[in-house]
Amino acid sequence: MHPITATMLYDWTQCPHRPYVDLFTNRAKRDETSPFVKLLWEKGTAYELEVMAGVQQPVRDLSSYTGDEKELRTIEAIQKEEPLIYGGRVTADDLLGEPDLLRREGDGYLAGDIKSGAGEEGDDGKPKKHYGVQLALYTDILERLRLSNSRRPFVWDIHGNEVTYDLDEQHGKQSPWTMWEVYQDTLMRVRQIVAQEYQTIPAYCSGCKDCHWYSFCLSNLERSDDLTLIFDLGRAKRDAMVDRIPTVSDLAVAEIGGFMSGKKTVFPGIGPSTLLKLHERAKLVKTEGASPYLKAPVSFPSSEIELFFDIEVDPMRDFCYLHGFVERRGGDSATERYNAFFANAVNQEEEERAFTEAWTYISDRRPCAVYYYSHYERTVWRRLQEKYPSVCTSDDIESLFHSIDSVDLFTDVVRKVTEWPTRDYSLKTLATYLGFNWRDPHPSGANSIEWFDRWTKAKDETIRKRILEYNHDDCVATRVLLDGIRELQTA
Numbered sequence: 001m002h003p004i005t006a007t008m009l010y011d012w013t014q015c016p017h018r019p020y021v022d023l024f025t026n027r028a029k030r031d032e033t034s035p036f037v038k039l040l041w042e043k044g045t046a047y048e049l050e051v052m053a054g055v056q057q058p059v060r061d062l063s064s065y066t067g068d069e070k071e072l073r074t075i076e077a078i079q080k081e082e083p084l085i086y087g088g089r090v091t092a093d094d095l096l097g098e099p100d101l102l103r104r105e106g107d108g109y110l111a112g113d114i115k116s117g118a119g120e121e122g123d124d125g126k127p128k129k130h131y132g133v134q135l136a137l138y139t140d141i142l143e144r145l146r147l148s149n150s151r152r153p154f155v156w157d158i159h160g161n162e163v164t165y166d167l168d169e170q171h172g173k174q175s176p177w178t179m180w181e182v183y184q185d186t187l188m189r190v191r192q193i194v195a196q197e198y199q200t201i202p203a204y205c206s207g208c209k210d211c212h213w214y215s216f217c218l219s220n221l222e223r224s225d226d227l228t229l230i231f232d233l234g235r236a237k238r239d240a241m242v243d244r245i246p247t248v249s250d251l252a253v254a255e256i257g258g259f260m261s262g263k264k265t266v267f268p269g270i271g272p273s274t275l276l277k278l279h280e281r282a283k284l285v286k287t288e289g290a291s292p293y294l295k296a297p298v299s300f301p302s303s304e305i306e307l308f309f310d311i312e313v314d315p316m317r318d319f320c321y322l323h324g325f326v327e328r329r330g331g332d333s334a335t336e337r338y339n340a341f342f343a344n345a346v347n348q349e350e351e352e353r354a355f356t357e358a359w360t361y362i363s364d365r366r367p368c369a370v371y372y373y374s375h376y377e378r379t380v381w382r383r384l385q386e387k388y389p390s391v392c393t394s395d396d397i398e399s400l401f402h403s404i405d406s407v408d409l410f411t412d413v414v415r416k417v418t419e420w421p422t423r424d425y426s427l428k429t430l431a432t433y434l435g436f437n438w439r440d441p442h443p444s445g446a447n448s449i450e451w452f453d454r455w456t457k458a459k460d461e462t463i464r465k466r467i468l469e470y471n472h473d474d475c476v477a478t479r480v481l482l483d484g485i486r487e488l489q490t491a
Helices: 006-014 018-024 035-053 067-079 129-144 179-194 206-210 214-224 235-241 248-253 272-286 348-365 376-387 394-401 409-417 427-433 445-458 461-486
Strands: 084-086 090-092 095-097 101-105 108-114 154-156 162-164 305-314 319-329 332-342 369-372 406-408
Touching: 006 018, 006 129, 006 179, 018 179, 035 108, 035 445, 067 084, 067 090, 067 101, 090 129, 095 129, 101 154, 108 129, 129 154, 129 179, 206 214, 248 272, 305 348, 305 376, 305 445, 305 461, 319 348, 319 461, 332 348, 332 461, 348 376, 369 376, 369 461, 376 394, 406 409, 409 461, 427 461, 445 461
Parallel strands: 108 154, 305 369, 369 406
Antiparallel strands: 084 101, 090 095, 101 108, 154 162, 305 319, 319 332
């Protein structure tokens, strides 16, 4: 039987179908690994080496070994009570773990991983479940081998912090959970997959496009007319509905009232208003020639100047490298011009310069209408203001994004008052539906990050031009979507 690894548990937390297809599907059916994913691997490895080069204590480095020899040398290092073991391997029963670090504490060892991301979730200090289940597996193995010091493994993260993962600490108020409980449940599920006691099925979500099984899973979803091909109908809702309403076609023709009773439906976690909304979307998707529509009237700012705003960020460096604007005057698209503020080097001086110039540009044109897609621009500009407070104040940022002249097209308009005959409501999908085409054959924010990384190494003007064209097209796509929404009829 295939051993259960930390990678399998990690993958389960991201997509419960991933471990199954990795184990039991012909690898020839996989997509080629994307340049962005390869970049993530490269950066993770490079950061790990950088961290270990700076460790100021004796280290037993086992990273060059593999398989049984790696495990044998790990046990030897543990028996010698080496203070820090890097790149080891431990096994117990059906579990196999390769923690980045094993650190001697007291009369046992703690497991640790080096991560090229933040060690905690957002600003609330909660552990990341995909990190936690990996650390818990290592800890479980150490406990079975009677080598564990405690259930308090750790992460060395991208910010240089050591983040302790207390696996027995409770999180959540209404439904308290511990990371050890999350691990035990995940381990049980993955064991069932390995034993082929049940077969998982795919589900469509925003994270699918970077997976090497994307094409394979999508073809299966389309063939089965899976419910997750409806916007906002994710795996949990699908699993609650599928026994009674198995497909999009079934949902489109269902007598939906039969599933409702007062303020509840027969589907756990799905209220009547949500069920009605999903029913309408199914009908729209399944009606040939159906058109998008407004659920309620919508008004937009009246302004001589309209700015369509999009930024590009390298999350691995926590670095905003491009602020792009398409400016239109008098509603005449013939007046459009693209203005970009690009960081010409990866350092704080260049990031601050680009932010300053972008802030000056937008400030000089106010009052004006500003359009962007989702809250990402606001989030990043808040972070940049905190990092470079001399550029503007936090009140300035809030005044910009909370003005009636600033519109988050996704959150404030598309999501709230429109319906589309598409499987998702991404900017790429909706602008393409409206007839817009990106110049690049592989347009995506993830690819732009990979292009930027290559540009930082080669300073190739062709790559820089590609990044700028992609950002320009994203800004124009935002304008295309605004104009398309203005043409929609109210249902």
